[in-house]
Amino acid sequence: MRYTEERYISLLTDFGFKRIFGTNPNKDLLIDFLNSLFDGEQVVKNVTFLNSEHVGDVRTDSKAIFDVYCENEKGEKFIVEMQNASQKYFKDRSLYYATFPIREQAKKGEVWNYELKHVYVVALLNYDMTDSAFAQDTINHDIGLLDKQTHKVFNDKLTFKYVEIAKFKKSIEELKTNYDKWIYVLQNLSHLDRQPRYLRTEVFSRLFNQAEIARFSKTELREYEDSLKAYRDMKNSLDNAEEKGIAKGLAKGRAEGKKDKAVEIAKKLLEMDMPIDAIMKATGLSQEEITKL
Known part of the structure; x- marks a missing residue:
């Protein structure tokens, strides 16, 4: 090949x-x-x-x-x-x-x-x-x-x-x-x-x-293609790792954004003296996370 x-x-x-x-x-x-x-x-x-x-x-x-x-x-x-x-x-x-x-x-x-x-x-x-x-x-x-x-x-x-x-x-x-x-x-x-x-x-x-x-001679061509394959394999591995890192970062960013929004809403509901159970249902936050606010 x-x-x-x-x-x-x-x-x-x-x-x-x-x-x-x-x-x-x-x-x-x-x-x-x-x-x-x-x-x-x-x-x-x-x-x-x-x-x-x-x-x-x-x-x-x-x-x-x-x-x-x-x-x-x-x-x-x-x-x-x-x-x-x-x-x-x-x-x-x-x-x-x-x-x-x-x-x-x-x-x-x-x-x-x-x-x-x-x-x-x-x-x-x-x-x-x-x-x-x-x-x-x-x-x-x-x-x-x-x-x-x-x-x-x-x-x-x-x-x-x-x-x-x-x-x-x-x-x-x-x-x-x-x-x-x-x-x-x-x-x-x-x-x-x-x-x-x-x-x-x-x-x-x-x-x-x-x-x-x-x-190139046949030997040189074989050596070069082995070297090229190793280089491409290495670059593909790095590119895949980078893509996964970017995707993970985006997912984490979206999750953190949702969490920030939920915290913001929970604070407002607490100011309105809404029960913690109701705030938990409205925001998806845990009781511990809400009480810390």
Whole structure:
């Protein structure tokens, strides 16, 4: 059974994201994306992919498996993650992930002065994170270590980039910057049937070429369809849970509205010295609820 009839892969799937951003033949695509995201704050000229699976300490034997893990020509580390669903402790997970590229910089068997290379954690969020610390007028949130009083950078060796791609609402005609184009592609690549003229650059031509499903081997196609099915199953589960939550909320709201109206009526009837039995019949409230009024 085939799960897709689209021309291009979805970058929201595990397979699609890692194929485009996590393989040596396509590292120019990752470099271009990172440079668009950092917008001059950081200029990446080259990347080397590193082992994306890390084992924690012996006591817990916990693991961290990154979507994409690499370093640039200066030895600075980048973790790039696609997160499709809200997770209660996602910020904690991001912080935990950052400890691995920090700890692995320790020099083995020699005196080390603790100087660190910069570590960047880039989290692409395919949902509304709605964190109270985030500015509401942007989807790109830059988190670092600051002095709380002066708001000056205390240490610039650790940076978190949270990008709420689900909140990106620009149409293809409104795309101005390279960053806009990348976020649009992250959201919409699998919905396109051709490369739009707004995306006709050398980098995006490479992207569309690499993302064309017809070019996949049988093995790649099977892996992608497995990944796509897992993504769709996850999204369907989330959508169903959201719909049930909304329906439950509406039902609760209607019930609370009726209760409020009944209480209002009961108060008026009490003022008229109507017997409690009669008020119970008129409002549906219990004797205890009425006597509390």
